[in-house]
Structures are given as C-alpha cells and as structure tokens.
Amino acid sequence: MKKLIVLCLLVSLAIACNNDESTNTPTPGSLNLVFQNTIDASPLVMNDLVYTNTSNENYGINELKYIISNITLIRLDDTEYIYPVEDSYFLIDEEGNKTASLVNIPADTYKAIKFGFGVDPTKYPIESGTLNFVPLAEEADMLWSWSAGYKFIKFEGNYSVNSGSEIPFLYHVGSHGATLDNYKEIIIPVSNMVIQSNGENDNITERNIQFDIAKIFDSIHTLSLEAKNEIMVDPENAPKIAENISTAFSISE
Amino acid sequence: MRYLKYIIIIFFINGCSSDSSDENAIVSTDDTPATVTNALLDFSVPTNFPDATYSIAQNPPTERGFELGKKLFYDGQLASDGVVSCGFCHIQSFAFTHHTHITSHGVDGRIGTRNAQPLHNLAFMNEFTWDGAAAFLDTQPIIPLTAEVEMNETISNVISKLEADDTYPTMFYDAFGSEGVTAERMFKALSQFMVMMVSANSKFDKWERGEAVTFTAQEEAGRIVFDTKCASCHAGTLQTDQSYRNNGLAMVDPFNDIGRERVTGLPQDHLKFKVPSLRNIEITFPYMHDGRIATLEDVLDFYTDGMVDSETLDEQFRRDDGTLGLDITPEEKVQLVAFLKTLTDNDFLEDRRFAEF
Numbered sequence: 001m002k003k004l005i006v007l008c009l010l011v012s013l014a015i016a017c018n019n020d021e022s023t024n025t026p027t028p029g030s031l032n033l034v035f036q037n038t039i040d041a042s043p044l045v046m047n048d049l050v051y052t053n054t055s056n057e058n059y060g061i062n063e064l065k066y067i068i069s070n071i072t073l074i075r076l077d078d079t080e081y082i083y084p085v086e087d088s089y090f091l092i093d094e095e096g097n098k099t100a101s102l103v104n105i106p107a108d109t110y111k112a113i114k115f116g117f118g119v120d121p122t123k124y125p126i127e128s129g130t131l132n133f134v135p136l137a138e139e140a141d142m143l144w145s146w147s148a149g150y151k152f153i154k155f156e157g158n159y160s161v162n163s164g165s166e167i168p169f170l171y172h173v174g175s176h177g178a179t180l181d182n183y184k185e186i187i188i189p190v191s192n193m194v195i196q197s198n199g200e201n202d203n204i205t206e207r208n209i210q211f212d213i214a215k216i217f218d219s220i221h222t223l224s225l226e227a228k229n230e231i232m233v234d235p236e237n238a239p240k241i242a243e244n245i246s247t248a249f250s251i252s253e
Numbered sequence: 254m255r256y257l258k259y260i261i262i263i264f265f266i267n268g269c270s271s272d273s274s275d276e277n278a279i280v281s282t283d284d285t286p287a288t289v290t291n292a293l294l295d296f297s298v299p300t301n302f303p304d305a306t307y308s309i310a311q312n313p314p315t316e317r318g319f320e321l322g323k324k325l326f327y328d329g330q331l332a333s334d335g336v337v338s339c340g341f342c343h344i345q346s347f348a349f350t351h352h353t354h355i356t357s358h359g360v361d362g363r364i365g366t367r368n369a370q371p372l373h374n375l376a377f378m379n380e381f382t383w384d385g386a387a388a389f390l391d392t393q394p395i396i397p398l399t400a401e402v403e404m405n406e407t408i409s410n411v412i413s414k415l416e417a418d419d420t421y422p423t424m425f426y427d428a429f430g431s432e433g434v435t436a437e438r439m440f441k442a443l444s445q446f447m448v449m450m451v452s453a454n455s456k457f458d459k460w461e462r463g464e465a466v467t468f469t470a471q472e473e474a475g476r477i478v479f480d481t482k483c484a485s486c487h488a489g490t491l492q493t494d495q496s497y498r499n500n501g502l503a504m505v506d507p508f509n510d511i512g513r514e515r516v517t518g519l520p521q522d523h524l525k526f527k528v529p530s531l532r533n534i535e536i537t538f539p540y541m542h543d544g545r546i547a548t549l550e551d552v553l554d555f556y557t558d559g560m561v562d563s564e565t566l567d568e569q570f571r572r573d574d575g576t577l578g579l580d581i582t583p584e585e586k587v588q589l590v591a592f593l594k595t596l597t598d599n600d601f602l603e604d605r606r607f608a609e610f
Contacts, residue, residue: 121388131391131437135409138399145399147516148381148392177516178380178388233518 027197028104030204033071033113035092035100037064039214044094049160053217055224059159059169061213064094065140066153067133070116070185071102076109076192086129089119091140107197113190113207117245118152118183121175144233150174152182153245155216159225169229171216173238173245180235182242188251208252215248216241291317291427294445296376299453301461301490307376307390307448314445317428319606322446324424325439327609330414332404334360339397339404339443342369345607348533349373349450355544356508359403366402366508368544371537373452373601374530379495383526383542384513390447391440408436415439452532452601460595461490468595475592478585485569492531492596498567499524501560501577508543523565535597549593553586 037044039051049060068090071083083102090100119130133150137143142151155171175181188209196203217223221240223231231237294314298305326343329336342357343349349372351357357365367383375381380388387393397403398411415421416434425434428442459466468476479487488494497513504510504524513522526542540546546555560570560577570577581589 129437131440132435134395134436134440135407135412138408143395143399145401146386146396148387148389148395176518177385179517179519233515235518238518 027107027199029107029195029197031073031102031105031193031195032204032206033068033100033102033115034206034208035068035098035211036208037094037098037211037213039212041210044213046094047157049158049166051214053214053225054222055217055226057159057161057225058163059157059217059225061094061155061157063154063156064213065096065142066092066155066211067118067137067142067150068092068100068115069119070114071100072114073105073108073110073193073195074112074114074187076111080114081106081108081110084129086132089129089133089136091136091142093140105195107195110193110195111189111191112187113193113209113251114185114187116183116185117242118174119150120183120185121178121181144174147177149177152242159229161226167225167229169225170232171241172232173241176233176235176238180239182238184242184246186246186249188249190251191253210250210252212248212250215244217244219244219247291315291430294319294449296449296451299451299458299462301458302374302451302453303377303490305376305448306379307444309376309448312391312441312444314449315428317424318442318445319449321421321424321428322442322444323607324421325443326446330418331398331406331411332360333406333410336360337404339394340609342397342403343372345604345609346536346602347371348452348537348602350537352538355539357397357403359400360405363402363405365400366510367542368539370529371533372447373450373532373598374491375450376448377491378530380527384516385497385527386516391444394440394443412436412439446607450601450607452598454600455532455598456595458490458598469591471588471591472595473592475585475588475590476595478581478589479592482579482581482585483589486528486567487531493528495528497522497525497527499563499565500526500556501562501566501570502541502545502555503561504563505543505545510543512542521565524563525565531593532596533598533602535594536602549590550586553581553589557581557586 044061044064047060047062049058051059053059069088070085071088073081073083075081083105092098092100134143137150142154143149144151151172151174153171153173157169158166159169160166173182175183190207193205193207195205220243223237223240223244228237231241292315294316296309296314325331327338327340329338329341331338337358337360342351344351350369354364356367357369359365370383375390378390381390381393382396387396395408398406398408412434422432422434425438426432429438456466456468460468486494486496486498499512502524511523513525514520516522534549538547540549540552546552557578557580560566562577566577570579572578572580
C-alpha cells in the first residue's frame with residue numbers, strides 16, 4: 001500500500017512536471033537502432049589484413065568499441081523528442097552488442113535521428129546517467145585508467161606497409177580533461193520513420209545505421225598508420241579522428 | 254506514517270522545483286516529528302569566498318546523503334583488499350592528506366606516484382588532482398578507486414559489494430528516496446560529503462572578514478611579502494589561481510612525472526602541476542606533487558635557490574641575470590612562514606562532522 005501511494009505520487013509528479021510535451025501524448029512505441037560497422041558497404045571481417053586505406057596501408061581490425069549517447073528523434077515539424085538522457089548511453093561493440101534499444105517513444109513520424117558519438121562533457125556528470133554508465137564502460141575498458149573520463153572509441157588492429165611485417169595500431173579517442181572536447185553530434189535523415197504504438201502487437205521499428213570504418217582513416221582528414229600508429233591523448237590527431245568519424249554514419253532503408 | 258518521509262523526499266528530489274534557492278529548507282513536516290527526516294544541509298559560501306563551482310543545486314547535500322558519503326569515504330570495502338579506504342590517505346587532522354608516506358599508499362603496500370592532496374574547499378575548485386585529470390568532483394573518485402596503486406577496484410565490484418552489504422541499500426534509499434545502489438548515487442554521496450568540507454575559519458579568514466583578530470607584526474609583514482611575491486599564482490582567498498605551472502622542480506626517478514601533459518597531450522603542459530591552495534599548509538606536509546620537500550622553510554629555500562630550468566618553466570621565475578627563483582630574504586622567509594600558519598583552520602581539522610570515529 002505504501003509503495004502504491006509513493007508510486008501514485010511519483011507518477012502524478014512526473015505528469016505534473018512534464019510540461020514541455022503536448023498534453024495528449026501519443027501512446028509509446030519502440031525503436032531499435034542497429035549499428036552496422038562496415039567497409040565498402042560490407043560487414044567487417046575481423047583480424048585479417050584485408051583492408052587498404054588511401055595511404056596504401058593494409059590493415060586488419062582486432063577490436064572496435066564506441067559509445068553512442070544522447071539520442072534525439074526529430075519530428076516532421078522539426079520538434080524534437082529527446083530520449084531520456086539517463087537511458088541514452090550505449091556501448092557498441094563489434095564483437096558484442098550492436099543495438100541501441102529505445103522504448104517508450106511517442107508514436108509519431110520522424111525525419112531524422114540525432115545522436116552523440118562519445119560523452120558530451122556539458123552533460124557530464126551533472127545530468128543523470130553518465131555516472132551510471134561508468135561500470136559498463138569500465139568493464140569494456142572504455143575508461144581511461146588514470147583519468148576520470150571515457151574513451152569514446154577504442155579501435156585497434158594490425159597493419160603492414162608494402163607487404164612488410166604486421167605492426168599493431170591503436171586509436172583511443174576521448175576528451176582531454178576540460179581542455180579538448182572530442183564529442184561529436186551526428187544527425188542522419190531518415191525518410192518518414194514511423195514509430196507505432198506497441199499496443200497489443202510487438203511493433204518495434206528497426207533501423208540499421210552504417211558506420212563506414214574506412215572513414216576513420218580517410219575522410220575530412222587522411223591519417224596514415226605509418227605516420228602514427230598509436231593515437232591516444234593526442235591533441236593534434238584525436239580531433240582529426242573525431243571529425244572523420246562524424247562523417248562516417250549513414251542509414252540504409 | 255513512515256512512508257510520508259519518502260514521499261516528501263521524493264517530492265523534493267524529483268519535484269518540479271527548478272529553484273533550489275531555498276537550500277536551508279528542512280525536508281520534513283511538523284506532522285511527522287518522530288520519523289527519520291532527510292534535511293538539506295546548510296551549504297553556505299563564506300562571505301570572504303568566491304562563488305562555489307560545484308553545482309550545489311543539482312546535488313544538494315542532505316543529512317542522509319552526507320552520512321552515506323561519509324560511510325563510503327571511510328569504508329575499506331571500496332578497495333580490492335577491503336582495507337584501503339579514501340580516509341586511509343586522507344586523514345582529517347592533516348587536512349585530509351597524510352604524513353607517513355611521501356606519496357600515496359595503496360593496496361598491498363603499493364606506492365603511488367603522487368602526494369595525496371588535502372581535501373578542503375573542493376566546492377570551489379574547477380578541476381581536481383595535481384594535473385586536472387578529473388574535470389568534475391563527482392568523477393574524481395574513479396581515479397583512486399580504480400588505480401592499481403591505490404584502491405585497485407572496479408566500480409562494478411564496488412557496487413556489487415555495496416548491494417550485498419547489510420546497511421548500504423537502506424542508506425542509499427534514505428539518501429535518495431528510492432531503491433537503488435547505483436554508481437551515480439555513490440559518486441553523488443561522496444561529493445555531498447566532500448563539498449561540505451569547507452575550511453573557512455582560519456585566522457586569515459577572520460582577518461579577511463574583519464572579525465576580531467589581529468595579525469602579529471610578523472604575520473602582517475609576511476602577508477605583505479606574500480601579496481607581493483607569491484600571490485600572482487597563489488591568488489585570492491584560496492591562494493590559487495587554479496592554473497597549472499612548472500615551478501622548476503626537476504623531473505626525477507622513479508616517477509618521471511610529466512605533469513599535466515598526460516591529461517592534455519600538449520608539450521607546453523610538460524612538467525606543469527596545479528597551483529595548490531595553501532589552506533592548512535602548515536599541516537599538509539610534505540610538499541609538492543611528489544612530496545619531495547619536507548618543511549615550509551625548505552619550500553621557500555627551493556623557491557629562492559632550488560629551481561632547475563626547463564622549457565616550460567614559468568617565466569616569473571627567471572631573474573634578469575639569468576638565474577632562477579624568487580628574491581625572498583631570510584627575514585622575509587620567516588615572516589612568510591608566520592603568515593602561512595594563519596591559514597591553519599583548527600575548527601575544520603577538529604570538526605566532528607567529518608571525523609572517522
């Protein structure tokens with residue numbers, strides 16, 4: 001009984017506080033965003049040095065993890081549905097979970113998906129959620145050990161030049177204390193994405209988001225592994241990787 | 254009627270109140286005098302202090318949150334060996350630093366690379382640790398909790414241990430008004446404990462506030478020397494401009510500490526460390542980021558005669574004749590030490606609210 005009263009009060013409060021949404025909120029639905037890491041529009045093949053960047057370096061990938069956050073859906077009228085920030089942090093792992101499952105989304109038609117790559121320092125840690133992401137990030141080794149911050153991407157593998165011996169490479173990009181912010185906001189348009197209320201059916205909208213891994217090396221900037229095979233807390237190259245990544249997402253419908 | 258307190262607490266924490274101006278409000282009602290309440294604690298900025306940098310409104314310290322933070326602070330369970338708590342290296346009578354080791358000690362007798370910093374007036378700091386590796390107080394504990402040479406634990410393990418504990422789940426409930434032992438709540442409770450550590454009752458504070466204290470002639474002379482020769486970096490009421498500077502300490506084995514460069518990756522930050530607040534400096538020896546200097550007198554001798562040159566040395570330490578250091582006479586050094594001792598705040602050092610036992 002006590003719990004019920006508390007619950008009722010909480011619910012009434014939540015409703016009372018929620019004055020930025022329209023009063024006749026549509027019934028909610030679900031959306032799965034499936035992140036597909038690709039090169040040349042094909043799923044990644046791990047480990048083998050089967051890829052070549054524009055610097056003519058052959059490379060293979062052993063590990064690929066990154067943080068997606070702050071998911072927002074943009075309606076046809078340009079208004080936004082901001083997914084609850086505290087539930088908005090996802091670890092995407094090429095060899096693990098690659099889906100961001102979103103629930104309780106107002107049924108509506110949306111024209112774009114906005115998300116963050118990494119963790120927005122302006123929301124960290126004051127808005128709830130970022131601190132609760134710490135244990136998961138730590139288990140995935142996405143936390144700098146000596147600093148209180150996240151690695152936004154962990155991208156590791158081997159490369160060779162002119163069929164020479166295999167050399168390890170490692171890109172770890174995050175923000176550098178309060179001095180350098182490598183968080184990126186990404187907006188990708190979708191054509192009239194309809195979120196239906198779940199109702200009695202299990203209506204889950206699903207969209208595949210492609211992350212073109214080749215663009216980590218080659219996009220706005222060109223990064224050569226031979227020039228630098230270990231990029232970590234690197235104020236010159238880490239922002240270049242972050243900028244390249246911000247161009248690498250697209251959606252297939 | 255027991256549930257009423259939770260309703261009220263929940264109302265306060267989750268409620269619509271966008272204004273947190275009324276920070277002294279008691280989260281309780283006259284109807285429930287017998288129940289356990291969770292009063293908001295009085296965090297007030299001393300009149301001679303700058304504004305707080307910590308967002309008190311977003312994590313207002315409460316009686317129960319503070320109590321939880323204090324228990325966490327002194328609990329060895331948070332370390333992998335079940336022994337090394339935060340309070341192991343941060344001892345109240347030494348302004349929450351320690352004296353027995355030059356650098357910090359961790360699990361299995363492991364030695365850290367830096368001198369544990371005192372904890373006081375943290376609500377007024379922009380960044381934390383000697384190199385600013387933590388941009389927020391709420392995240393700072395991640396570093397000592399997970400460092401192999403400190404508490405050597407994972408945050409997931411810490412949360413599991415707290416969940417399995419007899420008392421923590423209830424304390425988390427009482428502090429935050431609902432079920433849940435979470436990382437966020439743990440960090441917020443630790444912050445609630447730490448932001449309340451305001452040291453503002455030294456002789457210097459009373460002098461600044463125009464209260465009934467008088468500096469001795471030596472203290473006053475020292476204050477003037479300080480203002481002229483030290484306050485360009487050790488600026489303001491808290492004696493720090495919160496910048497990072499190379500003060501001419503040689504990089505030495507075994508630590509070979511590159512300073513803030515580790516955080517920013519910038520060569521210009523090589524060998525730079527945070528200008529520390531000098532509050533309670535008399536009892537926070539040894540000094541410098543690696544505790545290499547034992548006494549205040551030796552610190553002043555270092556500043557006049559002990560610096561070594563390097564590219565990032567602060568320009569203020571270059572004399573016209575090419576030598577390095579500040580010009581402070583032996584007499585002025587004695588005066589400076591007398592002044593620095595006016596920064597000791599015995600009320601803070603003995604404040605029962607923060608005491609382990």
